[in-house]
Amino acid sequence: MAKGDPGASTRGRRAAPRSRKAATGDPELVQLLTPTGERIESVTGPDGTEYRVDFTDEEYRGLYRDLVLVRKLDAEATALQRQGELGIWASLLGQEAAQVGSGRALRTQDMAFPTYREHGVLYCRGIDPIMPLGLFRGVDQGGWDPNEFKFNMYTIVIGAQTLHATGYAMGVAMDGKTGTDDGEAVIAYFGDGATSQGDVNEAFVWAGVFNSPLVFFCQNNQYAISEPLERQTRIPLYRRAAGFGFPGIRVDGNDVLATYAVTRHALDNARHGQGPSLIEAYTYRMGAHTTSDDPTRYRIASEVEAWQAKDPIARMKAFLEREQIADSDFFAEVDEQARREAIELRERVLAMPNPEPVTMFDHVYPNGSPLLDEQRAQFNKYFDSFEGSTH
């Protein structure tokens, strides 16, 4: 996949017309692709870091493909919930670029700690997209091996995973796995709402004090369920980092290129032993918080429309077209692949077996326990006592 190396190269075949200085004032954010698909070659951050990407055409197309597939699979999952096939679904609609950009910036050895909305990052980590659907269908616990894919289980408790990530990152440092070009880094995903949680602030403190190889990646989608950002914070979220003693930067979360560049840089700092940083990916949740709420009750249509104009996929498509990196055949082929994969996902979801009630005992302890075995036996006996039980 994409292997651009921000800050290292000036090859830039697709040399964009301008560079600019960014992020001295609050509203500024790192952006390499404007909402209309115009490419900005490089942006200099407030600390002098130059952010740029240098992708091949193939890699640009790959990013576009990721964005489209991730959105389509997400839409299919939303439809499945509406049809009664999933208990609930947390859609990532609108946040594809923040997830694909950061997900592709991860290297094989890096470890990610997601919330329950990181379907795009999960996809980038090479995990079968069916995996989280079992969880949301209530037939399994989410079946991937976190160690194999370096992607932890979805965490439902808001912000809790930032502490898990901090502990993990402290362990990475203690194992001496940082300080080289191939060092390990850790990334913790969370949302704007989570920044109000004690857990997240504690994680900031610990990661900062222990100089942990950790990137705090906050997708600021503007709403903590129904609570708007202005009820969460009095300053831009990325500026919180200064108080904890590590750098914070805001990136256009609807710009997959800028998100990639900024995340790659932060991860490299972490793997080299430079400590944690906070990235605020400024984005917008186009759908509901989950399928259980109605966003029209707490936000106005004009706001949604304004963000529609900043769509992450539309701008990437405009860029690919303008630069003639992709033609209509390519776009049609990607759409067709997305359609096929969505149908396949649907069929596989519908075919998921319902678990036997007794399987709830299976994954409590890795090697079982006498007490648990006894409970299992009692449960089986109880179950067999039912009239008409086919157990």
Add this chain to the structure above:
Amino acid sequence: MSRIKEFNLPDLGEGLTEGEILAWLVKVGDTIELNQPIVEVETAKAAVEIPAKWAGQVQAIFHPEGTTVEVGTPIIAIDTEPGAGPVESSATDLPTPSAASLAAVEVAPAEGAVEPGLIGGPAPGGRTAVLVGYGPRTTAAKRRPRKGAAPAAAVPAAAVAAPVAPVAAPVAPVPVPAAPVSPVPAVNGNGHLAGPVLAKPPVRKLAKDLGVDLRTLTGSGPLGSITREDVQRAASAPAAAEPLTAGAPATSAASFGADREQRIPVKGVRKLTAENMSRSAFTAPHVTEFLTVDVTRAMKALDRLRDRREWRDVRVSPLLLVAKAVLLAVKRHPMVNSSWAGDEIVVKEYVNLGIAAATERGLIVPNIKDAGRLSLRELADAMTNLVQTAKTGKTSPADMSGGTLTITNVGVFGVDTGTPILPPGESAILAFGAVRELPWVHKGKVKPRLVTTLGLSFDHRIIDGELGSKFLRDIGDFLADPEAALLAWT
């Protein structure tokens, strides 16, 4: 598997039990694609569109718009192979009911005692008993009692449906005083214990221990489930249930009973209105003041406005002037545009002006956002827009939230004024009565003049009598002489 597939209303949001059909986006005969939006459903949590689960042709729609449907109830039938010729409707084509039988269910009266009828045979109430399917009211399956077991309260209604079991046959509610039967989705879910009857595991165990066949019982628990008491009653006193059926509908001369009462389910806008009104009435201490004003000059000013070329296509109503009066008066008394927030008062610098509107779905109060910043012309357009949107039922929740001050135009109903109840979170509401030609003392003489009465209710926690009176007075002054007020105030 049958080619006709029924789609059951799913639980759209973690533990919901019902949803209201807001709008069908397809009709019978339409060809639909997978994931095409087919229906808009409003639950306690959200109004959502449901995408089609299968591609095909719409065979039947089971519930009209406006009905509240329990989760698990079929709402639409889709023919997944519309090109494969006519649909067979023989009994072997089950478990999906034919459209015809469903239609029969659809028109069946929802209320009334219906005696057990044989499947396909005539049934009281002019309906045809259906073989399989789901009516507006159904009970759990009931079978002929096992020999030796209690006849209990159950009536063996659908015994002949045995060949198609375990799908339950719908029967009308059987009036059994001691064991009221609740409507229940006839088919159980996909649970491991799923059977034709609903009962909790301990009750099943008790039934097994006592040798009671659960299928012979009628449940008295929630959703028609069988309770511990049902099982014990059946086990202990086989004859005890006899009087229950005997004591059924006694026709007497009593004429002040349920037969002459109509029960309307409280839901949707009515439910919301009721909640808001109760909340507001019992939390915000209201006072109401009245002012009767000679609006002859204002009506003449409106006529002159209508005559202007650039206003020719604009809907100009007395309500427009009232709205303008309110907005100007708010500028002079900002405190009235506020809300009570427990330990503080929030005074708003923007006016989201609510206009109460009577619609087919009931009372709604959409508001014009930041109305204080609009010119008169913009205000007129916004009001026209708001009324039209409300009439077509397209008002969104966002349009209805965030109001800061409201006008209710009761004059359109021909009454003089009212004592309106505050919308929750607002501290003032103005009632605008009918404009009538009345004898009025004008310049020392009694003359026929156009007169109206304003009624202002306000939250006395925030607004004292003095402030409320000044605010109402200003509105009145503007309506008495708009030109002078404009010159004096702006």
